[in-house]
Amino acid sequence: MSTGEGTRAVRAGLPEPQKYEPTLPGPVFAAHYHLPGEPTGPYTYGRDSNPTWTLLEQAVGELEAPGETGVETVVFASGMAAVSAVLLSQVRAGDAVVLPDDGYQALPLVRAQLEEYGVEVRTAPTGGDAQLTVLDGAKLLWIETPSNPGLDVCDVRRLADAAHAGGALVAVDNTLATPLGQRPLALGADFAVASGTKGLTGHGDLLLGYVVCRTAELAARVRNWRKVVGAIPGPMEAWLAHRSLATLQLRSDRQCANALALARALAARAEVTGLRYPGLPEDPSHKIASEQMRRFGSVVSFDLPDREHAERFLAEARLVDDATSFGSVRSSAERRGRWGGDAVSEGFIRFSAGVEDTDDLVADVLRALDAAAG
Numbered sequence: 001m002s003t004g005e006g007t008r009a010v011r012a013g014l015p016e017p018q019k020y021e022p023t024l025p026g027p028v029f030a031a032h033y034h035l036p037g038e039p040t041g042p043y044t045y046g047r048d049s050n051p052t053w054t055l056l057e058q059a060v061g062e063l064e065a066p067g068e069t070g071v072e073t074v075v076f077a078s079g080m081a082a083v084s085a086v087l088l089s090q091v092r093a094g095d096a097v098v099l100p101d102d103g104y105q106a107l108p109l110v111r112a113q114l115e116e117y118g119v120e121v122r123t124a125p126t127g128g129d130a131q132l133t134v135l136d137g138a139k140l141l142w143i144e145t146p147s148n149p150g151l152d153v154c155d156v157r158r159l160a161d162a163a164h165a166g167g168a169l170v171a172v173d174n175t176l177a178t179p180l181g182q183r184p185l186a187l188g189a190d191f192a193v194a195s196g197t198k199g200l201t202g203h204g205d206l207l208l209g210y211v212v213c214r215t216a217e218l219a220a221r222v223r224n225w226r227k228v229v230g231a232i233p234g235p236m237e238a239w240l241a242h243r244s245l246a247t248l249q250l251r252s253d254r255q256c257a258n259a260l261a262l263a264r265a266l267a268a269r270a271e272v273t274g275l276r277y278p279g280l281p282e283d284p285s286h287k288i289a290s291e292q293m294r295r296f297g298s299v300v301s302f303d304l305p306d307r308e309h310a311e312r313f314l315a316e317a318r319l320v321d322d323a324t325s326f327g328s329v330r331s332s333a334e335r336r337g338r339w340g341g342d343a344v345s346e347g348f349i350r351f352s353a354g355v356e357d358t359d360d361l362v363a364d365v366l367r368a369l370d371a372a373a374g
Contacts, residue, residue, distance in 0.1 A: 005180055006249035008066060013059025013242060027052045027239035048227055052235040056242045057210070060200075063179035063245070064192045064212040071185065072219035073212045074226060075238060079175060079195020080106055081231035082209030084113075086171050086191050087140065089225040090218075093118030095139035100126045102152060103144040104173070105341045127152035127285070132162055143189070144173040145182075146285065149336050149350040150343075151276040151301050153285035156292055160188030169218075175199070178327075180252045181295035190214045191222075199298060199327030201244040202251045206237045251329060251355055255298035258331070258353035258361055263300050265362050271373055274303040274348070299326050300351045301336075307346035309372055310335045314349075316368035319356055326352030331361055 057073040101123035122134040126147040171191035172184035184192040196208035213219035263277035278289035279296030331354035
């Protein structure tokens with residue numbers, strides 16, 4: 001039966017109904033399982049498998065790749081565990097990997113680790129499909145679109161086709177978009193990777209990551225890496241994540257509407273420069289984003305004149321938490337330059353729109369901007 005994405009989010013990964021059993025079984029806390037005879041069943045030891053993971057993995061797979069056969073999902077303790085699993089399970093010394101040079105702040109740490117292992121790492125910006133220029137002979141292409149925090153977008157289909165023509169695997173970080181905004185496997189990727197900490201679960205109360213793999217063979221290598229390093233999610237986190245999926249469409253719709261309204265309001269402010277949101281028709285990434293994304297995400301980025309101006313703005317906001325991360329039901333923002341590692345100005349703001357009433361959120365931001373300017 002074909003269903004809409006809201007229905008799919010509500011029902012994804014649920015087991016067949018059983019009389020007197022809950023619709024979503026509670027978390028299974030188990031280090032070991034009863035195991036008489038040969039270990040032929042699906043659950044043997046807590047580091048290898050868990051029924052709560054299984055249901056969540058099925059759910060994420062249904063959202064990231066609805067209707068696709070052979071797809072397998074592996075969940076992890078964090079987004080960085082998922083990122084590391086793909087890169088470190090698929091390449092070896094002497095291989096070349098292409099990363100974005102404007103991606104997530106921790107990617108330089110990944111680059112350093114790969115280079116210590118003898119992997120050649122090449123980088124290029126996300127915008128303009130610039131990674132094509134360094135793709136020749138690579139074993140794996142890593143795409144982050146929209147990029148974090150600059151919100152550039154690249155043509156996933158074009159890059160994936162070029163990578164596959166040269167024998168490279170393709171992984172797409174889908175954290176900013178979520179499965180309701182973009183489906184990397186449908187665009188040609190071999191892996192859809194994300195931090196479930198962010199918009200997927202959307203409440204800012206758990207850490208989680210996942211990798212959706214196009215084939216069982218690719219998934220086996222990723223799953224084995226999880227087993228070797230023990231980067232497993234807790235059953236409570238996995239259960240909370242699955243429970244949160246039911247409201248994914250509702251949250252995403254409000255967050256995206258708020259982000260667009262906020263971006264339009266910011267565009268009229270003289271002190272705001274460098275405004276980026278792929279959903280704005282005037283945004284440099286809008287054309288390609290509108291061709292491959294169904295929603296444009298909750299994150300807006302912009303520059304204020306300097307560090308002090310940005311910090312005054314954040315201090316004045318009442319409906320916006322000064323916090324890192326993004327995708328929560330509560331709006332948050334931060335002066336991203338405080339962390340270092342991103343090529344941004346001292347006044348650069350990464351803003352994550354929550355699910356507050358749109359008018360309230362926009363009014364609060366405008367009031368905070370007025371106060372910061374004064």
